[in-house]
Amino acid sequence: MPRQRFPRTANFITARARWLAWLCALGSLSAPVSRVLPVDQVPTLQWLVELAAHWQWLYLLVGVLALVLLVLARPSGRVGHGWLALAVLALGGSFLWQPATLPRGAEPSGPGAVLAVGSANLNLATTDFGPLTAWLASPDAPDVVFLQEFTALAQQALTGHPGVAARYPHRLEAPDPSPFGLAVLSRHPLSDLQTLQPQDLRDTLRLRAAMAWNGKAVQLSALHPMPPLDAGFAQARDRALVQEAERFAQAGGPALLVGDLNTTPWARSLFAVEATLRRTTGAAPSWPNAFGWLSVLPLDHVLASNGWQVLDSRTGPDLGSDHRPMVVRLRLAP
Known part of the structure; x- marks a missing residue:
């Protein structure tokens, strides 16, 4: 020109x-x-x-x-x-201005040493759960899945699908007609199940559990805070993240905090917990889900304690939601 x-x-x-x-x-x-x-x-x-x-x-x-x-x-x-x-x-x-991520690890040779973790915001308006059940019943489904915007209709679809029911016999579910219902589906036994109700109008539901995996108790936390519609909601989200990180630090051992956290790697909130929890999903965008592949904001996260290593991370299949699911494969550091 x-x-x-x-x-x-x-x-x-x-x-x-x-x-x-x-x-x-x-x-x-x-x-x-x-x-x-x-x-x-x-x-x-x-x-x-x-x-x-x-x-x-x-x-x-x-x-x-x-x-x-x-x-x-x-x-x-x-x-x-x-x-x-x-x-x-x-x-x-x-x-450059991102909290630290977990180190990469080598593929282990022994069976059962890899844990696949998935996170999916189902979208409150979803009524067709065929793509979700097909994914969760497939051989590529994660070992433990964290679901957000989990409704009674979603619960019914998962319970009624024999393949999903057989693959995930251990569950902690809290369906809700609001956008803040949660569920944890696991192939491995869950214990110490806790459903924490919101403490105020800015707080949201939380799920906690311990998962028996590979001879260890992995502490789990499912979270879906409010979007940062104002400064108060942003502060409430950050408090929830810090509280869960402090709980993990006190308990010790491997831990995972998973969900649509309504924040990105460039915000203050993930820096506040990086001493205890590291990112595993990088900066891969997950919202909005345009055409099944185009997204802008990385809102969906798998945060893991420092004892883990990342083998790979990727987006999951299009579930018909406005979010793309995230899948991470982890191993404990040798």
Whole structure:
């Protein structure tokens, strides 16, 4: 697109691409800024900055596209050092400002040493659970599955399916007509079952259990906090995460906290628990589920205690929900 032949077109593209690049760079900076704001001293500002920080994938994609357009509109290559700095900011904001993830592990040789963990937000409006039951009855189904937005209709579909019932004989279910019903389905025995009802209007249901696996008791916690509709809901979500992490720290041993946590790796909340719980699902987006493959925000997480190693993580099949399920294969460090 030589400027001497199409000067007006080049100027039009350059001006708008420059603004887009600047806006994306500023958006990417919201991730580190959210980390340096005083804790709980300016809650409204923290909340607003965090809302901006969630969209790092969008800033990255649009920012890179804007920089490419700038280069194409200026064939001489004189984009300037400032634009290169913007590209670095977009990448840095997206990937550098994340809590630590678990280390990768080698595939074990012995049987039963791998635990597959799944998480799926079923969507309150779902009435067709055929894709869900087909997945859970398949040989590729996880060993333990955490379900959110779990309704009585979903419970009925799972109970009535012989393949699912046979694969997951151990369950902790709390269906609810609201978006905050939960369930844990396990191939391995569950004990110490707890259903914690909300303590106030900003709190949500929690499930706790201990799973007997590979000769160890694995502490489980299922959580689906409210979306951060305001600063109070964001703080309630963060308190719930910290409380579950503190419980795991006191109990010791392997632990898993799983669910649609309504937060992303660039927000303050996952940094607050990284001393006890590490991410296993990376920055793979899971919401919204557009066309069964396109998503923007990584809201669905499998957090694991430091004794685990990650073998692989991926998105699961399209279940007809607005979320894509997440599946992680773990092993305990030798």
